[in-house]
Amino acid sequence: MSQDFLESYNRVKESLRTYDNLEIKLLPDDTSTAELAAQALGTAPGQIAKTLCFLADGEPVLIVACGDKKIDTKKFGKQLGVKKMRMADAELVQEVTGFAPGGVCPFALLKQVPVYLDRSLFDYDVTYIAAGTPHSALPIAADQLAEITSGTWVEVSK
Numbered sequence: 001m002s003q004d005f006l007e008s009y010n011r012v013k014e015s016l017r018t019y020d021n022l023e024i025k026l027l028p029d030d031t032s033t034a035e036l037a038a039q040a041l042g043t044a045p046g047q048i049a050k051t052l053c054f055l056a057d058g059e060p061v062l063i064v065a066c067g068d069k070k071i072d073t074k075k076f077g078k079q080l081g082v083k084k085m086r087m088a089d090a091e092l093v094q095e096v097t098g099f100a101p102g103g104v105c106p107f108a109l110l111k112q113v114p115v116y117l118d119r120s121l122f123d124y125d126v127t128y129i130a131a132g133t134p135h136s137a138l139p140i141a142a143d144q145l146a147e148i149t150s151g152t153w154v155e156v157s158k
Contacts (some may be wrong), residue, residue, distance in 0.1 A: 008099050009130030015108040015112040016138075018140050020146070021061070024138050028125075032102025032134035034067025041128055041137060046120075047139075049127035049145070051104040053088040053096060056080050060088060060096045064106045064145065066119035066127065069157035076116075076156040102134040117142070117151040 009024070016022050029040035034048040037119075048067035056077065063071055077085040079124055090101050098110035105116050106129060121127055121142040128137040130147065145151065 005100075005103070005133040008103060008105075009136060010132075011098065011108045012132040012138070013103045015148075019144070021120075022138060022140060022144070024136055025128075026133075027137065030047045030102075030134055031130065031137055037130075037137060038067065043128070044144065047124045047127050049121060049129045049140075051129065052105065053093045054082075055086050055088050057082040057084055057093075057100075060092065060111075061114045061116060062097070062104075062106055062109075062146060063116045063118060063119065063150070063154070063156065064129065064149075065157045066120040066123055069120050071118075072156050072158045073084045075155065075158075079154050079156060080116075099130070099132055100134070103130045103131055103132050103136065105132050105136050105138070106151070108132065108143070115149040115151040116154045117146055117149070118155070118157045119153055119155045120146065 031037035034045040046068035073085040
């Protein structure tokens, strides 16, 4: 594991110390996309929770949704009360979260960023989120993810 990924992984692992029921899975296969993660874990892409960074009127926000869903940016912007929504570039994602795209965890972030959770996460008892690297996955229930992230529930996927 590269030094950058090791730091990211350790930051996530440290943030989970008080949650005895959560254990990060390290995988030899690439898990940087929902499809690759699903193959590596032997599950459906929908059960992979992707964490995406958007700019809402220029301010970074994170959204976590099932991997087989697309984010309706118009609907998301409307729910946030902003005029312009666009995806953040890789450099900004790294700067704000401390994670490279493909390994973005929705907590243990470098900067305070609002986290939104799409209700699609309730489609599964457990989804797998990235744990700071493109070779890690953390199985977690939607309610516990909301607790850890202090996330706000929204309905913005299609």
